Amino acid sequence: MTTQVAERLVEFVDALRLKGINAGPSETIDAAAALEVLGFDDREVLREGLAAALVRRDGQRDVFDMTFDVFFPAGVGTPTAVQDSEDDLDAEQLRALLAMALADDDARALTQLAEVAVDALGAVGQEGSGTQGWSAYQTLDRLRPQTAVAQALAMRGGGAGSGQGQSGQFTDRLERDEVRRGVARFRELVAAEARRRTAEVRGRQTVARHAVAQSKDRVDFLSANAHQLAELRRAVQPLARKLATRLAARRRRRRRGQIDIRRTLRSAMSTGGVPVKPVYAAPRPSRPELVLLCDVSGSVAGFSQFTMLLVKALSDQFSKIRVFAFVNAMDEVTDLIKDGSGDLIGPIQSGARITKWHTSSDYGEAFGDFVEQYLDAVGPRTAVIVLGDARNNNQHPRFEALRRINERSRRTYWLNPEHGSRWGLGDSEALGYADIVPMYECCNVEQLSGFVGRILPV
Amino acid sequence: MTRTMHFESVVDVKSKLAEVGYLASDAVATTVFLASELGKPLLVEGPAGVGKTELSRAVAAACGAELVRLQCYEGVDEARALYEWNHAKQLLRISAARGEESWDEARSDVFSEEFLLPRPLLTAIRNDGPTVLLIDETDKADVEIEGLLLEVLGDFQVTVPELGTITATQRPFVVLTSNATRELSEALRRRCLFLHIDFPSAELERDIVALKVPDLDATLADSVVRVVNALRSAGLRKAPSVAETLDWARTLVALGAPVLSDQIVEESLGVVLKHQDDIDKARTTLNLSELV
Numbered sequence: 188m189t190t191q192v193a194e195r196l197v198e199f200v201d202a203l204r205l206k207g208i209n210a211g212p213s214e215t216i217d218a219a220a221a222l223e224v225l226g227f228d229d230r231e232v233l234r235e236g237l238a239a240a241l242v243r244r245d246g247q248r249d250v251f252d253m254t255f256d257v258f259f260p261a262g263v264g265t266p267t268a269v270q271d272s273e274d275d276l277d278a279e280q281l282r283a284l285l286a287m288a289l290a291d292d293d294a295r296a297l298t299q300l301a302e303v304a305v306d307a308l309g310a311v312g313q314e315g316s317g318t319q320g321w322s323a324y325q326t327l328d329r330l331r332p333q334t335a336v337a338q339a340l341a342m343r344g345g346g347a348g349s350g351q352g353q354s355g356q357f358t359d360r361l362e363r364d365e366v367r368r369g370v371a372r373f374r375e376l377v378a379a380e381a382r383r384r385t386a387e388v389r390g391r392q393t394v395a396r397h398a399v400a401q402s403k404d405r406v407d408f409l410s411a412n413a414h415q416l417a418e419l420r421r422a423v424q425p426l427a428r429k430l431a432t433r434l435a436a437r438r439r440r441r442r443r444g445q446i447d448i449r450r451t452l453r454s455a456m457s458t459g460g461v462p463v464k465p466v467y468a469a470p471r472p473s474r475p476e477l478v479l480l481c482d483v484s485g486s487v488a489g490f491s492q493f494t495m496l497l498v499k500a501l502s503d504q505f506s507k508i509r510v511f512a513f514v515n516a517m518d519e520v521t522d523l524i525k526d527g528s529g530d531l532i533g534p535i536q537s538g539a540r541i542t543k544w545h546t547s548s549d550y551g552e553a554f555g556d557f558v559e560q561y562l563d564a565v566g567p568r569t570a571v572i573v574l575g576d577a578r579n580n581n582q583h584p585r586f587e588a589l590r591r592i593n594e595r596s597r598r599t600y601w602l603n604p605e606h607g608s609r610w611g612l613g614d615s616e617a618l619g620y621a622d623i624v625p626m627y628e629c630c631n632v633e634q635l636s637g638f639v640g641r642i643l644p645v
Numbered sequence: 646m647t648r649t650m651h652f653e654s655v656v657d658v659k660s661k662l663a664e665v666g667y668l669a670s671d672a673v674a675t676t677v678f679l680a681s682e683l684g685k686p687l688l689v690e691g692p693a694g695v696g697k698t699e700l701s702r703a704v705a706a707a708c709g710a711e712l713v714r715l716q717c718y719e720g721v722d723e724a725r726a727l728y729e730w731n732h733a734k735q736l737l738r739i740s741a742a743r744g745e746e747s748w749d750e751a752r753s754d755v756f757s758e759e760f761l762l763p764r765p766l767l768t769a770i771r772n773d774g775p776t777v778l779l780i781d782e783t784d785k786a787d788v789e790i791e792g793l794l795l796e797v798l799g800d801f802q803v804t805v806p807e808l809g810t811i812t813a814t815q816r817p818f819v820v821l822t823s824n825a826t827r828e829l830s831e832a833l834r835r836r837c838l839f840l841h842i843d844f845p846s847a848e849l850e851r852d853i854v855a856l857k858v859p860d861l862d863a864t865l866a867d868s869v870v871r872v873v874n875a876l877r878s879a880g881l882r883k884a885p886s887v888a889e890t891l892d893w894a895r896t897l898v899a900l901g902a903p904v905l906s907d908q909i910v911e912e913s914l915g916v917v918l919k920h921q922d923d924i925d926k927a928r929t930t931l932n933l934s935e936l937v
Contacts, residue, residue: 221679229655243835245825358872432826
């Protein structure tokens with residue numbers, strides 16, 4: 188293996204580590220061995236080979252693919268598809284071509300179109316100025332691929348392509364969705380192509396660091412976009428199942444070891460004082476009650492929603508769960524959570540009284556409400572979890588209310604989706620509240636599942 | 646230690662697996678080729694019913710190797726996975742001798758090959774011919790068994806205190822499967838090549854249906870695959886996998902349906918979806934509700 192290839196590989200692995208794929212030296216060596224066995228003849232084979240050696244779990248593959256495209260690009264410079272097309276195409280013509288490709292469901296044509304589109308519509312910055320690059324956002328904004336959907340559907344209906352879709356067939360109703368999925372794929376292709384072209388100008392590391400998305404369990408709750416949040420929601424069920432199995436294992440192990448000394452000695456009397464058969468203590472399953480206090484104001488709604496869904500999925504681990512939501516007024520939403528699936532915030536905002544005279548969050552007011560109206564929900568077997576960023580909009584924090592809740596409960600925790608470095612800055616009362624109850628930083632799924640795994644009952 | 650498998654190239658893997666009725670995607674073929682070339686175990690994850698277990702069967706059939714299978718479950722232990730002494734037989738042997746033997750004789754006699762019950766791991770290691778070792782549903786086993794696997798998969802040798810160390814003459818081709826109900830330990834993952842088998846692309850799935858259910862009309866097969874793909878993207882509790890597609894295709898053949906119609910889909914939806922709320926959701930996705 189030449190040093191050049193080895194260097195490229197090490198750079199690649201470095202970039203992966205930055206994105207949370209922890210590949211150690213032994214994985215790098217595996218990857219190098221794979222490179223040697225597979226050669227550089229077929230790019231897709233190489234991609235799969237490196238993935239087999241470097242990726243260790245599901246959910247990291249998207250990140251791997253994006254980084255791979257940056258470090259091992261399919262070509263250099265202007266793609267041949269662009270050079271082949273003789274005259275410059277404008278957005279209108281590209282859209283027509285796109286509709287055609289979507290109607291035929293032609294993956295090759297989509298790839299080429301993405302290349303042409305980025306070249307024609309995506310150039311930003313000035314040449315040689317350090318700001319030069321290609322923007323996927325600008326390309327898509329000018330091309331507006333979603334407008335090609337209707338056109339593609341019309342073409343399909345007219346019997347274009349492989350002759351499928353005569354009207355009246357059962358599969359006709361699937362076509363709209365299929366075309367939409369085609370558009371989504373096209374968007375990804377454009378993004379990948381823009382990253383590749385930009386990487387050539389700005390350097391691979393820069394692009395890999397900034398333009399490749401984080402892997403799913405490391406996405407920040409506070410900065411996640413709608414698509415990422417939907418993806419997180421889908422991850423709830425598998426995550427809950429994983430946590431439940433971990434708990435079951437822990438419970439089993441605990442049951443094995445506990446010897447009831449008193450009863451063992453008592454039964455030893457029948458064998459002359461020799462404890463032939465140890466007597467085990469009967470397991471006392473403790474399933475605590477859980478009370479969730481969720482800030483559902485815009486800034487932390489994504490985080491609260493994910494946590495509520497997770498707790499709901501884990502509901503058989505608790506004897507009783509009550510959920511309260513607030514912005515600046517506290518209201519019980521247990522029933523809304525129980526019935527709802529998918530989006531929870533919408534029903535809560537329309538169905539519960541969570542605001543008073545203004546619409547920004549006020550923790551002090553909400554805790555005060557809770558102490559006045561719902562304090563009997565908290566008892567000596569209750570664990571209380573507060574979800575929120577403790578940004579109080581400079582209202583009175585009412586520490587004594589939280590202190591009362593804490594005194595009544597078995598344990599009270601606070602999960603804060605903000606980075607620990609920002610606690611206490613601006614209107615954040617995090618440090619004050621953290622003096623009363625333990626506060627945990629919970630920016631992403633990784634940290635949240637770690638916390639839930641720790642506090643769940645054994 | 647020699648390698649069991651010999652594949653020429655990725656293309657060779659594909660064609661050999663296709664001969665025994667397993668259509669491999671690029672990802673699967675590449676990883677199998679790498680695993681056989683580098684002599685590393687292959688850890689396969691993915692949703693249920695995409696052909697994880699089937700893959701090892703196909704590799705075994707393609708290479709004329711013996712398939713040794715260790716099915717993991719909660720509480721599987723060394724005695725079930727590695728080896729066990731045949732106690733009953735040992736007792737019989739001792740009582741048959743009636744104390745006419747010296748202690749040394751009896752001891753060396755009772756702990757000999759004859760009284761050893763080899764379990765899958767030991768069987769695979771002692772096998773002289775080409776072997777494929779399948780460790781199925783590794784995630785169901787306890788964490789302790791992973792430590793055992795590390796030792797066995799690292800050096801391909803097993804130490805039986807009374808007999809000495811048994812080393813493999815042939816390096817078996819090892820496949821571990823997992824449904825990810827539990828995170829496997831980092832140490833085990835590190836020793837394996839990782840393969841995530843996902844739902845196949847539409848073209849590949851069409852080919853699979855054509856291969857496994859040859860009686861099904863090609864256009865109908867196409868429609869079946871398209872409907873299943875639509876169901877997969879509908880966010881169901883349990884997305885239908887290849888096994889369900891094939892079941893459905895067989896059902897349609899049995900029903901003698903010429904084309905997909907609302908009624909036929911409505912009647913046979915239970916073959917594809919196994920949860921009631923999934924079926925309800927699918928009805929709205931496929932606009933079936935206005936009919937019934």
